[in-house]
Amino acid sequence: MATKEQRRKKGFRDYKKEYARDQSSKARIKYRTELNRKAYAMGHYGKTPPGKDLVHKNGAIAGLGDRRTNRADGARKATLARMQRRRSVRRRTA
Numbered sequence: 001m002a003t004k005e006q007r008r009k010k011g012f013r014d015y016k017k018e019y020a021r022d023q024s025s026k027a028r029i030k031y032r033t034e035l036n037r038k039a040y041a042m043g044h045y046g047k048t049p050p051g052k053d054l055v056h057k058n059g060a061i062a063g064l065g066d067r068r069t070n071r072a073d074g075a076r077k078a079t080l081a082r083m084q085r086r087r088s089v090r091r092r093t094a
Contacts (some may be wrong), residue, residue, distance in 0.1 A: 043062065
């Protein structure tokens, strides 16, 4: 078994720590519950048409959309967010 230091260096993730930090607050639990309720009402669980996925806009489910477009949009947003974080770090250190 690898030590904590070895796991950190090799890129292992501490999921328990991430959950405690990101998902266990009352607000996040309430948010996930609401999203799940809407997804169930829209027939997402077991009845999603092939090639479709739930589309999220402004933190809410907007409806069903093309899976490929939806996931590409999510990747684009993640890339933009990562770039903005890097810029803000550079500004603070400069």
